[in-house]
Amino acid sequence: MSLSIADLRRAWYLQVLGFSVAQGAKFSNSDLAYQVYSNPGAIGGGGAQPPTLVQSNYKAAADLTENYSRVLAGTLTTGNLISGRISLQGIYLTSGMPVTSLVYVNGTTLGVGQTNLWAALWDINGNRVAVSQDETTNIVPSVTEKVYTLVNGPYSIATSGMYYSSYTWVGTGAVPTLLGTTSRDVVTGLAPIITGNGANTGLTNPASSPLSVNLATITPQNAIPYVQVR
Amino acid sequence: MADTIVDLERKYYIQQLGLSAGQASALTPQDLDAQIDSRAYYAIPSASNYKPNNTIAENMPRSYIGNTSNGAYLSGRLQMYPMYLTAGMSITSIVWTSGTTLASAQTNLWAAFFAPDLTKIAVSQDELTNMVPATTERVFNLVGGPYVIATTGMYYVGVCFVGTGTPTPLSFLGNAVVNVLPPNLNAQSNQTGLTTPASCPNTVVLFNTGNAIAYLQVR
Numbered sequence: 001m002s003l004s005i006a007d008l009r010r011a012w013y014l015q016v017l018g019f020s021v022a023q024g025a026k027f028s029n030s031d032l033a034y035q036v037y038s039n040p041g042a043i044g045g046g047g048a049q050p051p052t053l054v055q056s057n058y059k060a061a062a063d064l065t066e067n068y069s070r071v072l073a074g075t076l077t078t079g080n081l082i083s084g085r086i087s088l089q090g091i092y093l094t095s096g097m098p099v100t101s102l103v104y105v106n107g108t109t110l111g112v113g114q115t116n117l118w119a120a121l122w123d124i125n126g127n128r129v130a131v132s133q134d135e136t137t138n139i140v141p142s143v144t145e146k147v148y149t150l151v152n153g154p155y156s157i158a159t160s161g162m163y164y165s166s167y168t169w170v171g172t173g174a175v176p177t178l179l180g181t182t183s184r185d186v187v188t189g190l191a192p193i194i195t196g197n198g199a200n201t202g203l204t205n206p207a208s209s210p211l212s213v214n215l216a217t218i219t220p221q222n223a224i225p226y227v228q229v230r
Numbered sequence: 231m232a233d234t235i236v237d238l239e240r241k242y243y244i245q246q247l248g249l250s251a252g253q254a255s256a257l258t259p260q261d262l263d264a265q266i267d268s269r270a271y272y273a274i275p276s277a278s279n280y281k282p283n284n285t286i287a288e289n290m291p292r293s294y295i296g297n298t299s300n301g302a303y304l305s306g307r308l309q310m311y312p313m314y315l316t317a318g319m320s321i322t323s324i325v326w327t328s329g330t331t332l333a334s335a336q337t338n339l340w341a342a343f344f345a346p347d348l349t350k351i352a353v354s355q356d357e358l359t360n361m362v363p364a365t366t367e368r369v370f371n372l373v374g375g376p377y378v379i380a381t382t383g384m385y386y387v388g389v390c391f392v393g394t395g396t397p398t399p400l401s402f403l404g405n406a407v408v409n410v411l412p413p414n415l416n417a418q419s420n421q422t423g424l425t426t427p428a429s430c431p432n433t434v435v436l437f438n439t440g441n442a443i444a445y446l447q448v449r
Binding site: 007011021025067068072090092162181182183184185186187188190191192194222223224 | 233234235236238239241242263266277279280282283284285291292293294295296298327365366367400445
């Protein structure tokens with residue numbers, strides 16, 4: 001039962017990163033030794049704190065992940081939503097994650113004349129993975145979290161990487177706002193785009209949602225709605 | 231035969247719980263795996279997962295840098311920001327993004343790269359009167375680059391504007407009360423009256439910590 005210091009460091013590194021046993025098993029000893037070596041802060045060696053730990057340490061307990069830390073989601077007027085268009089947010093998901101639902105928090109502006117509202121999940125190539133049910137006229141109150149359960153979920157993520165969560169609102173009047181943070185399109189639009197509106201217009205309900213979106217034609221936006229995955 | 235990673239994870243978990251050998255032997259490998267998995271986060275929740283593809287490192291996540299009107303630059307002083315870089319990174323250029331306040335009567339604009347002890351490693355070309363439009367990236371290629379980082383640590387990037395306006399960077403608006411804590415997150419050079427890259431001091435002395443931290447990338 002005795003472990004060498006090198007063994008302990010490798011095992012500690014895996015668990016502190018939050019890998020499942022199956023995820024951890026994908027690493028070789030030499031892979032891990034290199035990662036531990038290249039992240040001296042992660043083993044309490046007096047370096048800077050490990051950047052890979054910051055966000056997960058503060059995420060909501062119910063969440064699998066979030067698109068950025070909720071600590072910095074302080075703007076109640078984000079979204080730049082357009083009725084009938086897909087608003088996409090980049091979210092990094094890892095292998096093995098069972099995605100049941102996407103969560104958006106509404107801001108202070110309520111939608112007017114809402115007829116449809118749904119969310120969807122897309123892969124790094126813009127192919128649709130799943131859509132939620134349609135909320136139809138069920139308006140989300142201001143500053144309130146709304147869970148969009150994916151139809152036929154949970155979806156198990158096969159490959160770690162950037163995915164996209166999307167929010168589509170349809171109505172006759174003013175568009176709602178979402179809780180988020182504000183950046184600038186000049187940098188959010190650098191590949192991979194992390195927030196923007198898809199080119200498809202006039203969408204009406206989940207059935208009208210395209211099976212794929214062209215990520216190259218997304219119009220980048222300044223504001224990044226806060227997205228949680230459960 | 232050497233332990234596999236899975237063996238190591240199980241043993242480490244047992245040690246974390248402080249179980250005796252007798253207690254541990256009552257747990258099956260399946261029990262242990264289920265317990266370890268129940269603590270897994272699944273995500274590797276690193277801000278670096280969201281950085282631009284062509285960027286080696288950012289000084290902060292690009293998601294948070296929506297401020298365009300603070301942190302105005304004074305002519306002839308370096309504006310200094312730290313960047314955490316790791317050994318092996320090959321740095322060709324520094325990328326700075328402008329805010330909404332434009333320079334005026336610009337005569338020089340350049341960037342410089344400094345070691346953690348604030349000694350100069352390299353300077354960029356001089357942009358001279360080539361002003362940066364509002365909220366636009368500008369790539370400053372380092373003369374003699376790329377520079378390969380030998381030692382992981384907090385390096386510094388400096389940007390020097392010379393002219394009569396006070397241009398602003400795209401930034402995160404923090405507060406000098408915490409920015410001033412070492413390592414300083416946003417200061418000016420104590421040296422004034424700088425003009426061209428050739429005038430860049432060999433060692434910068436920091437002065438006058440500010441609130442707004444410019445968004446910087448290295449490529």
